[in-house]
Amino acid sequence: MYIPIIGALIGIIIGVFIPYDIPINFVKYTAIAILAALDAIFGGIRAQLDQKFVFYKFISSFFTNTALAALLAYLGDILGIDIYMGAIVVFSIRIFQNLSLIREAIFDRVWWHAGSDSKDKDI
Amino acid sequence: MRIKSWHLGIGVVSMVLGLLFVFQLRTEWKMRAVLPTRQVNELAKMFSSQKLQLEKYQNENEYLRKQLKDYDRDREIVRLRMTSGLVPLKGKGIFITLSDSDKKLKNYEDPVFYIVHYDQLELLVNELWAAGAEAVAINNYRIGNTTGFSCAGTTILVDTKRLAPPYEISAIGDPKNLKNALMMPGGFVEQQILSFNLKFSIETADEIEIPAYKGSISFDYAEPVEEAK
Numbered sequence: 347m348y349i350p351i352i353g354a355l356i357g358i359i360i361g362v363f364i365p366y367d368i369p370i371n372f373v374k375y376t377a378i379a380i381l382a383a384l385d386a387i388f389g390g391i392r393a394q395l396d397q398k399f400v401f402y403k404f405i406s407s408f409f410t411n412t413a414l415a416a417l418l419a420y421l422g423d424i425l426g427i428d429i430y431m432g433a434i435v436v437f438s439i440r441i442f443q444n445l446s447l448i449r450e451a452i453f454d455r456v457w458w459h460a461g462s463d464s465k466d467k468d469i
Numbered sequence: 470m471r472i473k474s475w476h477l478g479i480g481v482v483s484m485v486l487g488l489l490f491v492f493q494l495r496t497e498w499k500m501r502a503v504l505p506t507r508q509v510n511e512l513a514k515m516f517s518s519q520k521l522q523l524e525k526y527q528n529e530n531e532y533l534r535k536q537l538k539d540y541d542r543d544r545e546i547v548r549l550r551m552t553s554g555l556v557p558l559k560g561k562g563i564f565i566t567l568s569d570s571d572k573k574l575k576n577y578e579d580p581v582f583y584i585v586h587y588d589q590l591e592l593l594v595n596e597l598w599a600a601g602a603e604a605v606a607i608n609n610y611r612i613g614n615t616t617g618f619s620c621a622g623t624t625i626l627v628d629t630k631r632l633a634p635p636y637e638i639s640a641i642g643d644p645k646n647l648k649n650a651l652m653m654p655g656g657f658v659e660q661q662i663l664s665f666n667l668k669f670s671i672e673t674a675d676e677i678e679i680p681a682y683k684g685s686i687s688f689d690y691a692e693p694v695e696e697a698k
Contacts, residue, residue: 350479352483353480354490356480356484357489358487358488358490373509376493376496380489380490380493383486386482399474399475401474408482
């Protein structure tokens with residue numbers, strides 16, 4: 347579980363050393379990209395826990411999700427409606443879902459080990 | 470530890486996340502420092518659209534300024550005075566003489582066909598306008614914007630001035646064009662003037678003088694309409 351943390355730390359360090367900030371007009375897009383990245387990370391961890399992780403699927407889903415979200419945000423900008431809220435809601439829901447699945451998977455693993463251990467001890 | 474594909478994938482995405490996070494935070498801090506309100510996105514949108522508008526107006530302003538610089542009031546006034554016939558004009562053109570027929574009439578011939586009628590004169594002037602004449606005068610009387618022709622016994626009334634034959638019509642314009650337009654085969658002159666043996670001649674001239682319009686120019690009923698922008 348330390349892989350994402352290490353990755354994020356490397357990213358933050360690189361970010362600190364690159365003196366760049368996002369133009370105000372694009373802040374919305376970055377926010378969505380951050381959410382998409384978070385969603386991708388949680389999704390990836392869950393897939394890994396289910397032993398279903400496929401690298402190309404993971405990367406392509408990350409990029410398509412981000413692109414669609416950016417497109418929605420752009421459309422919203424044109425139409426004057428905050429359509430990107432939809433993307434934010436979907437991403438948030440998925441993050442929470444994935445988080446709960448990850449939690450369950452970890453608990454299952456721990457309890458399964460604990461249970462088997464205790465059973466072994468009991469018998 | 471062996472690096473697996475999911476390490477790579479999640480690591481890279483996490484890195485992107487960290488990077489974006491820092492950038493976003495930096496922008497956010499900057500924005501907080503400058504803009505205290507929460508409606509930053511709205512303001513940003515407004516700002517960029519206003520900036521576009523400003524650019525548009527600046528361009529328009531520049532264009533109008535240039536036009537203003539190029540605009541010469543005196544020249545405009547001179548042009549308008551020329552158009553309305555308030556100043557005498559001179560220039561290249563043609564000189565037409567039109568007169569009643571000299572033909573000795575037989576008993577059965579109706580003399581009414583062998584004199585110049587007001588409508589012939591009017592149509593002739595019309596032909597001249599159509600051929601690109603810039604100014605026309607008959608017997609030294611300038612044809613203005615509101616000039617009308619009417620029949621007055623043996624004479625022709627142009628506006629309020631009585632004219633008698635021979636009618637001398639001078640027109641400023643491209644002499645060749647004017648002459649060719651009038652002498653067009655099957656045209657007005659051939660059919661309505663030459664066929665009645667009326668005396669008719671055209672000369673081109675390098676300098677024709679046309680006096681100013683002497684009729685009244687007054688507007689009792691008409692008012693200018695403000696041009697819509």
